[in-house]
Amino acid sequence: MTTDTLERIAQVLAQRKQASADSSYVASLYHKGLNKILEKVGEEATETILAAKDAQTSGNTDDLIYETADLWFHSMIMLSALDVHPQAVIDELERRFGVSGHVEKASRKQD
């Protein structure tokens, strides 16, 4: 997924805040509220983990890709519901780029 794809999805998610629940899946989640959105993120995370375990044994990654797309999509709805643009997450990943996870963790322990 390129940043352009994330941007296009973010624009649709913002537009769906004005849509009726009957006309749009995303709008129906906004209408149900943040707890329902978080429940969906949790469900999709679990389904992604199960798909990863299946992929490990079968060697087929099709379901893993499908479930990860569901997880990323529902995570984006969560961010949108809280008015966080995906660019903020990309910026955070960019900030971490090139910093070893071990080095970053060690720097946190000194705080």
Ligand SMILES: N=c1c2ncn([C@@H]3O[C@H](COP(=O)(O)OP(=O)(O)OP(=O)(O)O)[C@@H](O)[C@H]3O)c2ncn1[C@@H]1O[C@H](COP(=O)(O)O)[C@@H](O)[C@H]1O
């Ligand atoms: N990328 C997606 C996307 N990925 C997954 N989904 C939906 O997410 C849901 C996944 O939930 P589940 O797998 O748990 O299936 P479910 O049983 O239908 O869900 P529940 O009834 O349990 O809530 C399905 O209904 C999928 O259709 C998506 N729905 C929409 N989009 C994008 O969002 C745009 C706006 O969608 P609408 O708001 O529906 O117009 C679309 O044009 C797409 O670009």
